[in-house]
Amino acid sequence: MDPFGITVFVGFGLLIGVLFGFFGMGGSFLVTPALLVMGYSSQTAVGSGLAFVFGTSFIAALKHRDHGQVDYKLGGIMILGMTAGIEVGKTFVDALSELGFADTVVSAAYVLMLGTVGIFVLRDARTEDIDERHPVARRVRNFDAPPRISLTDGGDVSLWLTMAIALFVGVLSGFLGVGGGFLLMPAMMYGLGVPAAVAVGTDVFQITVSGGFGAFRYAQAGNVALPVVASLLAGSTLGARVGSAATNVVEEGDIKGYFAAMLLGGSVAVAAKEVGSAYGIEALNTVSIVLVFGSALLVAGAVVYTTVSELRRERAIAAAGD
Template structure:
């Protein structure tokens, strides 16, 4: 790998680290599409995304623990469910690879899932609905199948429901090469009624374990690009600490808004890349790369700026109103 590519991945890793610490996602929802756009094989993109998830999550988990934003019992149960699911998802990936359809299936799945979750989160951030009192969370809390586990905030939920949610997300994680954060965080916030900041910290702790397992099984198959992962981790070490600290300063509505923006940008990027490849339009490939890297730069910069505004209590400034809206 050339020096220019190493520098690019280090810088990209720093920006993703900010997003990871802020959103509780390992960053593979950006890394895997980026590697696909850069024409890495699907299995290598997936495996490298999971390896990056593991390395970054260790840093972020320690920072969120310091802020008291972790539900340890919920993280443990989600880890069990996701570990089982990842193994199944991995098997599906290698089956699709053997059939020669892995790239198409993974790309289409990314577009659909990122778009769906992104649109829903954006709608919620604009309507300012209290997720802890949502109809879905209320119905989940009303299901009394023992044993149950108490969540941070006082609610209780059946252990079997948590395991089922973790297993389903684990299958998608192993299939798409993501730590599951872009699905797990909304599942905890909207489905289980967990406060957003706690969902972020719990998500990161869970990703540490499931990401390690996912990286291990893909590494065994030789599907991890170590120079890429190493460069990304070098940049993300500082970024993750900055992002985690920002969650204490930025309000929950803004967190959801930034989260939705990243998901929608990821969806458009993978969609443009796949369409460009199918139609032979090279310009769409360029648009795809610009969306991935451009959205990462813009959103991470907005997060840092919003945190600085909060520290300065400068809500009256026009720029501060813009990034907080």
């Protein structure tokens, strides 16, 4: 990879590091579609995305632990279910690759999943009273299938239902090449009623293990672009610490809004790339690259700006009180 490419990926890694620490996602929800847009094969894009997930998760996990935002019991259950699911998802990708359909199917799945989850979270961020548990979470918690496990907010939920959610997200994680954050975070918030900040911290914790397992399986087949991953990790080290600290300051509704914007940007980017490739419209391929990098820059900038503004407001209130 040339020096310009290294610089681009280091900068991209910095942005993704901020987003990773803030949203509890390893960044592969942007890295994988970015590599697909740049012409890497689906297997290499998936494997490199998972490798980046593993490399960034450890730093942010320590930061979230310091803020008391990790539910270790729930995280352990998610690790078990997702690890099994990732293996199933990888098998699907390998089978589709042999048939020659992997690139198209993975890209289409990205568009569908990113767009659907993004619209749902955006609608929720604009209309839901964040002081109330989501109706889906109330039904899930009332589902009577013992044994039950306790959660950080004092409630409890069925162990089997929690495992089923983790397994399902794991399958999608191995298929799409993500640590599961953009699916697991809303699953914990809306399915289990976990507060956003704790959902982020717990997600980061499980990503450390599940992402590492997925990266190892793809690396065994030589499907990890090491120069790309190393460049991304060089930039994400600082960004992950900044993003993790921001979750302790930014309001929950703002976290959901930024999260939705990120998902919708990624969905449109992959869709533009697929249409451009199918019809030979080079301009759409350029648009897709701009959307991937541009959305990361805008949302990361918004996170940092909101955090700085909130810290200044808190200091002004404290100064006035003195």
